[in-house]
Amino acid sequence: MTTADVSVRVAWPQDAAGIAAVQLRAWQQRYDALLPGLLDERGLDPETHAAAWQDSLARPPEARHRALVALERVRVVGFALTGPATDPDADPATDGELGEFTVDPDHRRLGHGSRLLQAAVDTLVADKFTRVVCWVDSTNDAARGFLAEAGWAPDGASRELSDESGSGTVKQVRLHTTIA
Numbered sequence: 001m002t003t004a005d006v007s008v009r010v011a012w013p014q015d016a017a018g019i020a021a022v023q024l025r026a027w028q029q030r031y032d033a034l035l036p037g038l039l040d041e042r043g044l045d046p047e048t049h050a051a052a053w054q055d056s057l058a059r060p061p062e063a064r065h066r067a068l069v070a071l072e073r074v075r076v077v078g079f080a081l082t083g084p085a086t087d088p089d090a091d092p093a094t095d096g097e098l099g100e101f102t103v104d105p106d107h108r109r110l111g112h113g114s115r116l117l118q119a120a121v122d123t124l125v126a127d128k129f130t131r132v133v134c135w136v137d138s139t140n141d142a143a144r145g146f147l148a149e150a151g152w153a154p155d156g157a158s159r160e161l162s163d164e165s166g167s168g169t170v171k172q173v174r175l176h177t178t179i180a
Helices: 013-031 038-042 046-058 111-126 143-151
Strands: 008-009 066-072 073-084 095-103 131-137 153-162 169-178
Touching: 008 038, 013 066, 013 073, 013 095, 046 131, 073 111, 073 153, 095 111, 111 143, 131 143, 143 169
Parallel strands: 095 131
Antiparallel strands: 008 066, 066 073, 073 095, 131 169, 153 169
């Protein structure tokens, strides 16, 4: 029997370029229509973005902040960030957050997202969180549907993000799930 060479593990600083590339491709697909020029305005070139990721991975803010990567062989095809929830109505001792959950647009619907989500939840459980939240763009039906199938539901919170020029906005809804 042949099995695919796929896995999920904690991210290493050496994964920075792969994470940056996945994030930039996903952002281009997700935000170009909503926030035109956002990536250009921020000057997010791959090398600078990778350097920022390398610093972040080398020095996380605390032990419960984790970055996980989904791999296809040795190539990063997705990543997730976990840690204490930061919303004003959250208890950072018991409420965790899936801060970002991104699979490369060219590698979706291949099981990477499911493996990555399970590893993120396992990590949050190991860190003693009992509830997890995740902010999702209100127009991202695929992400909301994916999380809903995994047992996540809206909790009534919403927010609006805008680009620096104020010319575009993204509305988000917060989903949550109990993991204890």
